[in-house]
Structure formats: C-alpha cells, structure tokens
Amino acid sequence: MNCRARRKSRSVFVRVDFLSLADAVDLQVQCKHAHWNVKGPNFIALQVLFDQVNEDVEDYIAPFAERAAQPGGAANSRGRVVTTRSHLSENGAHGITESDHVTTLASALASFGKLTRQAIEKSNELSDFVNADICTEMHDTSIASGTGK
Numbered sequence: 001m002n003c004r005a006r007r008k009s010r011s012v013f014v015r016v017d018f019l020s021l022a023d024a025v026d027l028q029v030q031c032k033h034a035h036w037n038v039k040g041p042n043f044i045a046l047q048v049l050f051d052q053v054n055e056d057v058e059d060y061i062a063p064f065a066e067r068a069a070q071p072g073g074a075a076n077s078r079g080r081v082v083t084t085r086s087h088l089s090e091n092g093a094h095g096i097t098e099s100d101h102v103t104t105l106a107s108a109l110a111s112f113g114k115l116t117r118q119a120i121e122k123s124n125e126l127s128d129f130v131n132a133d134i135c136t137e138m139h140d141t142s143i144a145s146g147t148g149k
Helices: 003-037 043-069 079-085 098-125 129-139
Strands: none
Touching (some): 003 079, 003 098, 043 098, 043 129
C-alpha cells in the first residue's frame, strides 16, 4: 500500500473510531440523565439499572478513545463535539414517568447496537480488524443488544 493510501486508510479508521466514541459518550450521558431524573415507585431499582448500563458503556469509551488517538488522530469527547457527532437521538425524556426514561434509554441502546453493527461492517471492509474486534466485543454485551447480562 502506498503512502497516500495508508494516510487515507488511517483517516477512515480515525473517523470510524471517533464516531463510535461520540456515540458511546452520548449513551453514557443519557444513562446518567435517566439515573438523575427518574422518579416513581421503582426509582431505586431503575437507578441501579441505569448505573449498571452506564458502567458497561464506560468500559468501552477508553478503547474507542485510545484507538482513535493511535493513528495520529485525537480522542475528542468534549460535549460540543459529541453532540454534533453522535448518531443517537436526543434524550427527550424530561420526565415525569419511569416509563419515559426506560423507553428513551431502551431506544438509545437499540440505536447504539445498530450503529455498532455498522461500525463492525465498515471496519471489516477497511480491514481494520482491531476496531472490528472492539466493536464485536461490545456488541456481544448487554449494552449493544439491550438484553441484559
């Protein structure tokens, strides 16, 4: 592979990783939003659930960030950047009901799973098997599938 092709390939790898990083950070923020704002008779159980999901998401932020920074990129996860780069829908649950938060977070998890599958496919197309493995590992967990452990 010539130098120009390698640079282009690295640029695409960084882009794939950065988009995954923005989506993961956005999902983590949505988990915390649900945790802080849930109210109702099941709020303690839901807070525990939302914290568990948040911790699982947090486990994948570092590998995405480190991977994005490796080929000369930067792991930019500042709030303004994440909101413009994330593919997840905005968390609109300003919520009054527990079901608002559960539904909104479940939708975000489903979207995140779909985006993760797309990142796996794109990484494999680009022969970036390291990124594909990171995404596959994440997809096979409860975070991407939304099914629980």
